[in-house]
Amino acid sequence: MALLEVHKMSVNFGGIKPVSELDLQIEEGELIGLIGPNGAGKTTVFNLLTGVYTPTEGSITFNGERIDRLKTHQIVKKGITRTFQNIRLFKQMTVIDNVKVAFNNRLKYSPLEGILHLPRYKKEEAWLEEEAMKLLKIFELDKYAYELSMNLPYGKQRKLEIARALAGSPKLLLLDEPAAGMNPNETNELMQTIKLIRDQFNMTILLIEHDMNLVMSICERLVVIDYGMVIARGTPSEIQNNEKVIGAYLGQA
Amino acid sequence: MKNKNKSLIILGSLLLTYLFLMIGLSLGMINSYFSGVIVAILINVIMASSLTLVTGYLGELVLGHAGFMAVGAYTSALITMNLDLSAALEFPIALLCGGAFAAFIGILIGIPALRLRGDYLGIITLGFGEIIRIVLNNLKVTNGAKGLSGIPSYSNFTVTFFVTIVIVTAFYLLIKSRHGRAIIAIRENEIATDCVGICTFYYKTFAFAIAAFFAGIGGGLYAHYLQVLSPSSFGFLNSIEYLIIVVLGGMGSLSGTIIAAIVLGVLNEVLRAFSEYRMLIYSLVLISMMVCKAKGITVGLILDKLGLKNKLKFRGKQNISIGKEG
Numbered sequence: 275m276a277l278l279e280v281h282k283m284s285v286n287f288g289g290i291k292p293v294s295e296l297d298l299q300i301e302e303g304e305l306i307g308l309i310g311p312n313g314a315g316k317t318t319v320f321n322l323l324t325g326v327y328t329p330t331e332g333s334i335t336f337n338g339e340r341i342d343r344l345k346t347h348q349i350v351k352k353g354i355t356r357t358f359q360n361i362r363l364f365k366q367m368t369v370i371d372n373v374k375v376a377f378n379n380r381l382k383y384s385p386l387e388g389i390l391h392l393p394r395y396k397k398e399e400a401w402l403e404e405e406a407m408k409l410l411k412i413f414e415l416d417k418y419a420y421e422l423s424m425n426l427p428y429g430k431q432r433k434l435e436i437a438r439a440l441a442g443s444p445k446l447l448l449l450d451e452p453a454a455g456m457n458p459n460e461t462n463e464l465m466q467t468i469k470l471i472r473d474q475f476n477m478t479i480l481l482i483e484h485d486m487n488l489v490m491s492i493c494e495r496l497v498v499i500d501y502g503m504v505i506a507r508g509t510p511s512e513i514q515n516n517e518k519v520i521g522a523y524l525g526q527a
Numbered sequence: 528m529k530n531k532n533k534s535l536i537i538l539g540s541l542l543l544t545y546l547f548l549m550i551g552l553s554l555g556m557i558n559s560y561f562s563g564v565i566v567a568i569l570i571n572v573i574m575a576s577s578l579t580l581v582t583g584y585l586g587e588l589v590l591g592h593a594g595f596m597a598v599g600a601y602t603s604a605l606i607t608m609n610l611d612l613s614a615a616l617e618f619p620i621a622l623l624c625g626g627a628f629a630a631f632i633g634i635l636i637g638i639p640a641l642r643l644r645g646d647y648l649g650i651i652t653l654g655f656g657e658i659i660r661i662v663l664n665n666l667k668v669t670n671g672a673k674g675l676s677g678i679p680s681y682s683n684f685t686v687t688f689f690v691t692i693v694i695v696t697a698f699y700l701l702i703k704s705r706h707g708r709a710i711i712a713i714r715e716n717e718i719a720t721d722c723v724g725i726c727t728f729y730y731k732t733f734a735f736a737i738a739a740f741f742a743g744i745g746g747g748l749y750a751h752y753l754q755v756l757s758p759s760s761f762g763f764l765n766s767i768e769y770l771i772i773v774v775l776g777g778m779g780s781l782s783g784t785i786i787a788a789i790v791l792g793v794l795n796e797v798l799r800a801f802s803e804y805r806m807l808i809y810s811l812v813l814i815s816m817m818v819c820k821a822k823g824i825t826v827g828l829i830l831d832k833l834g835l836k837n838k839l840k841f842r843g844k845q846n847i848s849i850g851k852e853g
Contacts, residue, residue, distance in 0.1 A: 324722060350724030358722075364715035366779075367708075374705070375712045376723040381705050385733075388704030389697050395704065402705075442724050 275338065277302045277478055278323075278354075278446055283332035283342075284502075285322055292318040293502040295332070300446065305472060305479045307493035307510075309486075311523055315502040316482045317359060320448050323480075324356050325349045337445065351379060353445035357435045359454060359482075365424035369415055369434055372423050373406045376441035406441070412474060413437045413467065429460035433467060440471065446478045447471070453485040461485060465492055490514070498522070545688055552684060562684050566752050568792035569691045573745035575772035575788045576698055576781060577738040582770065583779035584702060585734045586714030587641070588649035591656020592742055592769050597761035598632050598659060599625035599743025600750040601669055604678045607751065618681045622690075622747040629743025630736045632659070637735040641728065644717075656766055663758040674757030675750075682752035690748060694741050699781055701737070710734050714779070764806075771809050775816065 280298040284291060292315040300306055308316050321327045323334060325346040334342040341349050355376075364372050381402065383394045410416040413433045418426060423434060432452055439447055452468070453461045465488055471477050483489045489496065490510040498506040498513060500522040506513055513519055548565065551557040557565075578592045603625030610617045640651040663669045701707050709730045712720040720727050750756050772791055776783030798805060 326718070326721075345726075346721040347724050347726045350722060355724075356722055358719065362716045362719035362722075364712045364719065366715055367711060371708055371711075375708050375720070375725070378705050378709055379724045383705070385701060385704065385706050385737075388706060389700045391700070398705075438723060 276300055277337060278480075279335040280323075281333045281335070283322060283329045283334060285318065285327055285330050291502055293322060293329075296499070296502065296504060298497060298504075300478060300480060302445075302478055303472075303476060305468075305481065305492060305494050307489040307496045308480060308482045308499065309484070309489060309496060309513075310499040310505075314500045314522075316499065317450060318502070319499070320356060320450055320482065323349075323448060324354060350442055350444075353443075354448065355439040355442045355444040355446075356448035357432075357439050357450055357452060359450040361431050361435055363423045363431055363435060363438075365422070367423060368420050369423050369426065370403075370406050370410060370419040372434060372438050373409055373441045374402055376438045377402055377405065379442070409437050409441055412470070429456060429463060432456070432460075432464065436467065436471070440475060440477075444477070446480065449479060449481045449483075451482050451484060453483055453488050456485075461488055464488070468492060541692060545685075548684065548688075563752075564792065564796050566682060566684055566687045566748075568789055569687045570745050570749050570752070571769070571772065571792050572691050572785050572788040573694050573748070574742055574769045575776065575784045576695055577741035577745065578769045579773050579776070579779065579781060579784045580698060580702075580710070580734055580741075581738045582773050583776075583784070584707070584714060585710050585731060586779075587731070587735075588645060588652075589735075589738075590649045590653035590763070590766050590770065591659070592652075592738075593761040593763075593765035594652075594656035594659035595629040595633055595739040595742035596746035596749065596765075597663060597758065598739075599629040599746030600756055600761070601625075601663060601675070601746075602628045602743070603747030604675050604750040604756055605668065607679050607681070608675070608677065614679065614681055618686075618751065621751075622744050625747035626740040626743035629746065630740035633736045633739025634732060637732045641731045641735060653763065653766070656761075657763065660758045660761050663761070669756075669758070672758065674755060676755045678750050678754045678756065680751060680754050682748045682750075687748055687752070690744065694744065695781065695785065698741070702781070706730070706733065711779075768809075771813060774813060 276299040278298070278300040280296060283296045283298075284294045286292075296319065298319075308319065310316055318327065322329050322342075325341070325344055325348070329342050332342070333340060336349075336352055336354060339352065341352055341354075344352070364375060367375070381398045383392070383398050387395045407416060407419065410419055413436070415430060415434055415437065418430065423431065426434060436447075436449070436452070449468075453464055456464060468479065468481075469492065472479065481489070481493065493510060496506075496508065496510055496513045497504060498516070498519050505518045505522055506516045508516070548557065552562055574592065574596060578589065581587055581589050603621035606621040606624055607617050610620070612620075636652070636655045640648055640655070643651060664672050669675065702711070709720065709725050710733075712723075712725065713727050713730060717727055772787045773784055775791065776785070776787035794808075795805065798808065801808075
């Protein structure tokens with residue numbers, strides 16, 4: 275069975291239907307690109323999958339469980355984490371604290387244990403420091419660990435956001451335009467990072483991206499949406515020659 | 528190792544401060560008027576640092592903090608007046624009960640109010656603060672507008688000093704724990720906090736309850752220091768006064784809040800002759816803070832000019848990243 279199964283998912287805000295009857299299956303270990311022209315409803319799909327919005331119709335099944343009525347933080351616990359189109363780091367916190375926040379669910383000590391520095395606090399915080407550092411090392415952010423995250427250069431902020439999303443040990447990672455605003459060098463580096471995540475964590479990834487170069491070279495399968503509906507699915511080379519897709523992007527002749 | 532040294536230094540300097548003040552008191556160099564001022568300042572420190580947890584660290588505007596103080600003050604005063612135990616036993620019980628009841632009220636108010644944010648939450652808490660005051664004004668147990676009198680005098684300098692230290696330390700350690708990190712993360716970006724699997728609503732209510740708990744204890748100390756209570760001493764302006772301390776201390780800096788509480792407490796006494804103009808002076812100070820974009824009076828600011836340089840560097844980098852985002 276597929277890891278994520280979206281069946282006829284729709285949402286409407288008043289009269290507007292940003293997503294209608296969307297079907298999507300993602301198998302474990304896949305890297306899928308979700309593309310479409312501006313305003314096609316890509317980010318809305320992400321917001322629906324992560325519980326920021328609730329679908330008005332249809333169902334989302336993740337790992338055999340219905341998740342379409344759960345709240346965002348409950349969905350994260352089931353194993354879906356995400357990054358944002360416009361970076362949302364905890365700016366005034368250090369780089370390592372950004373990652374530590376995301377580990378919160380795996381720590382068990384109570385506020386009182388935290389205040390009194392009881393053994394469980396010490397044990398868990400020591401483990402946390404080690405794990406967070408390990409994660410930062412994978413992304414080569416360890417030397418910035420104690421800097422404020424807002425002082426990182428743009429490309430590194432993106433990386434940190436991905437690291438933070440991985441700290442929740444997800445099964446499915448949603449990346450919302452990770453290459454937005456990056457120069458070609460940074461984009462290349464990002465591609466390496468995404469490959470690294472797949473190899474190291476064996477992660478299933480759903481990716482929104484406008485950078486066709488990146489999408490075509492790393493995604494195995496693409497889903498193209500326009501006006502909230504799927505207009506094409508297939509391998510990158512199939513999509514490149516699909517008339518509907520060309521029409522959606524360039525306008526019908 | 529470094530941390531241990533640091534906390535030893537802090538502990539040592541606190542004890543020295545205590546000894547210094549205590550010697551002054553017992554030799555009569557500091558008269559009872561001044562010791563009263565010191566107790567009042569310490570209570571302000573408790574109130575402001577508990578408000579800092581919500582306003583500074585959680586980033587939510589609360590305009591009814593004096594309400595929680597009132598709940599704690601009345602609860603603990605009623606307990607000590609009606610219990611017949613030795614002071615050493617009934618005072619801690621009264622303080623804890625006052626705090627617990629204030630926390631309970633805090634949760635009760637927080638559950639509906641914390642669904643809102645920013646200005647709306649500010650207005651709601653303002654309303655609840657006033658409700659608490661008006662309820663106290665009309666209840667029989669609290670003796671209405673006449674207030675309570677004849678509360679035993681338990682809050683002396685020593686007790687208040689050590690309770691303040693315990694509370695401030697507890698806040699500091701709480702902020703450094705996973706719960707504190709979650710609270711700060713909510714201030715930084717609520718949506719992102721939700722998306723890393725933290726139930727923001729739970730942590731908001733939690734911070735609100737803890738702040739109310741300590742405000743309640745502050746209220747208990749206040750009641751047993753003044754020995755008389757009336758609802759009018761927990762009005763809207765008192766809440767604003769604590770908020771001013773928090774803003775002056777640089778929103779989200781515990782050390783800054785403490786320093787601001789002390790500075791304002793001393794200023795209050797010095798400017799007693801011009802007390803009508805106090806609010807005027809406060810507003811001027813706040814406006815100049817905002818205009819200078821200062822991060823409040825923090826230890827860093829006072830200790831070295833280097834801190835200032837770093838701050839300037841920050842601002843430059845921040846601008847660059849904003850430019851890139853746009």
